Amino acid sequence: MTMASSPVVVSSSLVVEKKDAGLSAFRSQAATFAFSASASKKRASAKIVSVMAPQQSERKPSTTGAVKTGMTMTEKILARASEKSQLSPGENVWVNVDILMTHDVCGPGAFGIFKKEFGENAKVWDSEKLVVIPDHYIFTNDERANRNVDILRDFCTEQNIKYFYDIKDIGDFRANPDYKGVCHVALAQEGHCRPGEVLLGTDSHTCTAGAFGQFATGIGITDAGFVLGTGKLLLKVPPTLRFVMDGEMPDYLLAKDLILQIIGEISVAGATYKAMEFVGSTVESLTDKTSVPYEPVYSDGQARFLSEYRFDVSKLEPLVAKPHSPDNRALARECKDVKIDRVYIGSCTGGKTEDFMAAAKFFLLRYEMGKKVKVPTFLVPATQKVWMDIYSIPVPGSGGKTCSQIFEEAGCDTPASPNCGACLGGPRDTYARMNEPQVCVSTTNRNFPGRMGHKEGQIYLASPYTAAASALTGFVTDPREFLQ
Numbered sequence: 001m002t003m004a005s006s007p008v009v010v011s012s013s014l015v016v017e018k019k020d021a022g023l024s025a026f027r028s029q030a031a032t033f034a035f036s037a038s039a040s041k042k043r044a045s046a047k048i049v050s051v052m053a054p055q056q057s058e059r060k061p062s063t064t065g066a067v068k069t070g071m072t073m074t075e076k077i078l079a080r081a082s083e084k085s086q087l088s089p090g091e092n093v094w095v096n097v098d099i100l101m102t103h104d105v106c107g108p109g110a111f112g113i114f115k116k117e118f119g120e121n122a123k124v125w126d127s128e129k130l131v132v133i134p135d136h137y138i139f140t141n142d143e144r145a146n147r148n149v150d151i152l153r154d155f156c157t158e159q160n161i162k163y164f165y166d167i168k169d170i171g172d173f174r175a176n177p178d179y180k181g182v183c184h185v186a187l188a189q190e191g192h193c194r195p196g197e198v199l200l201g202t203d204s205h206t207c208t209a210g211a212f213g214q215f216a217t218g219i220g221i222t223d224a225g226f227v228l229g230t231g232k233l234l235l236k237v238p239p240t241l242r243f244v245m246d247g248e249m250p251d252y253l254l255a256k257d258l259i260l261q262i263i264g265e266i267s268v269a270g271a272t273y274k275a276m277e278f279v280g281s282t283v284e285s286l287t288d289k290t291s292v293p294y295e296p297v298y299s300d301g302q303a304r305f306l307s308e309y310r311f312d313v314s315k316l317e318p319l320v321a322k323p324h325s326p327d328n329r330a331l332a333r334e335c336k337d338v339k340i341d342r343v344y345i346g347s348c349t350g351g352k353t354e355d356f357m358a359a360a361k362f363f364l365l366r367y368e369m370g371k372k373v374k375v376p377t378f379l380v381p382a383t384q385k386v387w388m389d390i391y392s393i394p395v396p397g398s399g400g401k402t403c404s405q406i407f408e409e410a411g412c413d414t415p416a417s418p419n420c421g422a423c424l425g426g427p428r429d430t431y432a433r434m435n436e437p438q439v440c441v442s443t444t445n446r447n448f449p450g451r452m453g454h455k456e457g458q459i460y461l462a463s464p465y466t467a468a469a470s471a472l473t474g475f476v477t478d479p480r481e482f483l484q
């Protein structure tokens with residue numbers, strides 16, 4: 001195996017090895033990948049979803065077609081979806097779409113294009129493959145935002161859409177049994193993310209579904225309008241970046257630290273029109289929830305990757321992304337003098353049950369020593385199920401307390417209605433929106449200027465541990481400060 005190898009030192013404590021194009025793949029087990037760009041998106045940020053799973057048995061050989069040359073899992077999935085036996089990066093192929101997801105921000109536009117191009121009376125290609133999830137601007141009195149949800153409802157009724165997770169009563173989300181919340185978490189929760197499939201969504205974070213071993217990417221509303229009518233899309237097969245994460249995960253790190261490390265390495269545009277494949281002992285297992293049969297897909301031993309990045313996770317330190325870009329990486333401890341005004345735990349990247357369990361575990365350690373949060377701390381569960389978990393699952397080691405009890409005792413705000421409005425500003429009455437030029441530590445996905453509301457607001461992206469530690473001090477804080 002010959003490789004061009006150029007070690008890069010990215011922090012004083014972590015050596016990352018980057019190997020460039022033309023290399024043979026390692027035989028480590030592929031676990032997740034995310035594809036983080038589409039032709040119609042200028043900026044993309046990649047994310048990793050924290051996953052835990054039963055031990056997987058020995059890696060299976062290719063499951064797709066007769067393999068002449070080694071293929072990556074992305075190439076294999078797209079080969080299946082385009083009914084070809086072999087594909088290489090750069091080829092343009094018509095892909096059959098397994099799932100198309102849209103939400104309240106982009107659904108109305110996509111439906112409008114579909115009707116304009118295919119006719120007022122046209123029917124979507126498959127009423128069981130379109131998943132419609134209102135989640136962005138829901139709990140607001142903004143009339144245009146409310147109208148968007150009405151447009152989704154009318155379309156789904158007219159088209160007899162099976163998976164429309166509606167909300168009719170915004171006064172109490174619990175009065176809406178169908179309502180889920182943040183689309184990316186809801187997709188997985190409801191079993192729409194399946195290994196080997198192609199999932200497209202009108203949201204740039206759709207690539208998080210790659211954690212389930214599928215090809216997932218955001219698309220624009222014009223593309224979505226086309227998919228609605230045909231069930232197909234013309235895609236260029238992307239080259240793959242491979243990320244090998246090995247080493248035992250220290251107990252002060254969470255998945256957010258891993259992806260901040262990676263984005264800091266490759267930049268927010270570093271995976272534009274590229275697939276990202278995550279392998280290695282740290283990320284080698286995942287959980288799936290679906291009633292539809294599936295077969296996992298793995299890269300071949302001889303698959304070709306554009307580059308490979310290797311990380312020794314045991315040497316990573318808690319990270320933040322400083323204002324105003326997710327790739328503005330810094331060690332949390334380097335920002336200890338940054339005074340903050342608030343903390344936000346929520347969104348597709350930081351509002352899952354595991355994220356709240358992590359924050360609760362952290363608060364639990366501390367409030368037994370009489371520590372309470374020093375700044376307003378907002379908790380926004382990603383979905384209705386996450387909200388219920390917060391109120392029902394006992395936190396290990398707490399003597400039976402739930403996350404919600406621990407959060408209350410720590411002085412946090414009451415967990416809010418599931419949605420992702422404040423992560424990207426939202427209408428002015430959105431809960432936890434930054435209406436003032438404040439400084440926030442947030443588990444959300446982006447920190448561009450104005451992202452959470454005020455254009456002079458400053459957002460430090462961080463893991464739930466770092467967010468909880470910062471809430472307790474009122475400064476950006478490395479969680480290890482509390483663990484010693």
Ligand SMILES: CC(C)[C@H](C(=O)O)[C@@H](O)C(=O)O
Pocket residue numbers: 105106136202203204205218424
């Ligand atoms: C509203 C939507 C188009 C947008 C995106 O796709 O990125 C949003 O989800 C975000 O996180 O900024």
